[in-house]
Amino acid sequence: MNLTAIGSIRQIPHRIADTYGRLPGTLGLEMDVLPVNYFNKLRNLLGVRDYVDAAPLILATRMIKSDWEIDQMAQTAALSQRTFDYMTTTIRPG
Numbered sequence: 001m002n003l004t005a006i007g008s009i010r011q012i013p014h015r016i017a018d019t020y021g022r023l024p025g026t027l028g029l030e031m032d033v034l035p036v037n038y039f040n041k042l043r044n045l046l047g048v049r050d051y052v053d054a055a056p057l058i059l060a061t062r063m064i065k066s067d068w069e070i071d072q073m074a075q076t077a078a079l080s081q082r083t084f085d086y087m088t089t090t091i092r093p094g
């Protein structure tokens with residue numbers, strides 16, 4: 001996986017063009033959570049013709065967990081269980 005730091009939103013068009021040779025004709029965004037003012041800023045900045053709602057694809061991808069993520073969830077569940085076990089021995093009415 002290649003990660004590239006972006007210091008400013010204005011760098012996004014250049015980063016995309018440098019990576020892919022040009023800006024895309026269609027861009028998928030997570031439309032159900034993207035604020036309108038941010039969408040308008042991207043639209044003005046990128047000049048892409050068409051935008052599609054990529055939320056279903058993004059959500060489907062997020063459902064896939066790596067072994068590391070699964071391990072983190074298991075550790076969190078174990079810590080939560082220990083916390084609740086402690087609470088049942090400590091907390092009393094009144």
